[in-house]
Amino acid sequence: MKKISLLAALLFPVGLWAGTLKVVATTPDLADIAAQVGGTSVKVDCLSKGFKDPHFVESKPSLILKLMDADVFIETGLELEVGWAPLLVQGSRNSRIQPSTPGFLNASKGISPLEVPQNPNRSMGDVHPGGNPHFLTDPENARIVAREIAEKFAELSPGDAATFQKNEKDFDSRIDAKMAEWRAAMAPYKGVEFVGYHRNLDYFAARFGLICAGEIEPKPGIPPTARHTEELIALMKARKIRIVLTQPYYEDRTPKFLGEQTGANVLTFAMGPEGAPGVKDYFGSVDYNVRAIQEALKGGK
Numbered sequence: 001m002k003k004i005s006l007l008a009a010l011l012f013p014v015g016l017w018a019g020t021l022k023v024v025a026t027t028p029d030l031a032d033i034a035a036q037v038g039g040t041s042v043k044v045d046c047l048s049k050g051f052k053d054p055h056f057v058e059s060k061p062s063l064i065l066k067l068m069d070a071d072v073f074i075e076t077g078l079e080l081e082v083g084w085a086p087l088l089v090q091g092s093r094n095s096r097i098q099p100s101t102p103g104f105l106n107a108s109k110g111i112s113p114l115e116v117p118q119n120p121n122r123s124m125g126d127v128h129p130g131g132n133p134h135f136l137t138d139p140e141n142a143r144i145v146a147r148e149i150a151e152k153f154a155e156l157s158p159g160d161a162a163t164f165q166k167n168e169k170d171f172d173s174r175i176d177a178k179m180a181e182w183r184a185a186m187a188p189y190k191g192v193e194f195v196g197y198h199r200n201l202d203y204f205a206a207r208f209g210l211i212c213a214g215e216i217e218p219k220p221g222i223p224p225t226a227r228h229t230e231e232l233i234a235l236m237k238a239r240k241i242r243i244v245l246t247q248p249y250y251e252d253r254t255p256k257f258l259g260e261q262t263g264a265n266v267l268t269f270a271m272g273p274e275g276a277p278g279v280k281d282y283f284g285s286v287d288y289n290v291r292a293i294q295e296a297l298k299g300g301k
């Protein structure tokens with residue numbers, strides 16, 4: 001018995017072969033998927049809030065503290081968190097979660113990114129050079145991320161591998177069931193155009209057949225200008241665009257103005273848990289978005 005535990009101690013660093021994994025995710029959508037896959041074998045913490053902009057998070061000591069004893073760090077990747085997460089991970093001095101160690105998971109690794117720029121340069125605005133990082137708005141990508149996370153957890157805590165596998169399968173089945181429901185709800189609105197605030201809805205749009213006619217930001221990360229807003233109003237009138245989708249962390253003056261000028265509905269699109277009032281988890285966020293769009297478009301295109 002002694003021999004076995006000694007061997008185990010040699011093979012697996014303390015705490016990493018069974019028991020509770022301490023997980024820290026950058027955003028609430030990842031944190032929720034990790035919690036669902038990990039179940040009672042993990043403890044999940046999150047570095048940002050769903051009602052705040054994930055591109056910009058203030059590096060507070062409390063966030064570094066969360067990372068100090070983490071076994072796993074999960075980021076969206078594709079440079080969504082490039083402005084803040086690397087600093088925090090480095091600041092934690094936790095050798096288990098540094099990039100290219102087993103405790104570091106880039107959730108984008110199994111995703112086929114949209115909008116990979118050919119020759120990224122400053123004139124394009126604040127573009128993400130690896131492609132658009134807002135892939136979790138498509139539930140099919142949540143499925144891929146859940147699988148990635150389950151594999152990572154099993155690698156770090158082999159004693160719980162069966163539990164992770166089962167939880168991931170349950171998550172997958174739940175996506176199947178909800179996808180059928182969401183697709184049916186969105187089916188009447190194929191080809192409907194909308195205006196967004198930031199270029200963060202393309203994966204959702206591609207999955208459900210909506211078309212993004214433009215964004216309030218003239219270029220990703222660049223604040224609206226009077227001229228661009230005028231152009232958007234003209235476009236919205238010409239194409240009879242009826243919805244503007246925005247997030248709580250963007251100013252609401254311009255979306256409201258577009259609504260007043262064109263009669264379009266201004267809706268909050270929840271980017272994940274906490275992304276809109278009452279939205280508690282990933283499934284809830286998609287439910288919220290589908291329902292909001294459906295309500296706004298009811299009664300013809």
Ligand SMILES: [Zn+2]
Nearest residue numbers: 198199200220
């Ligand atoms: Zn972005």
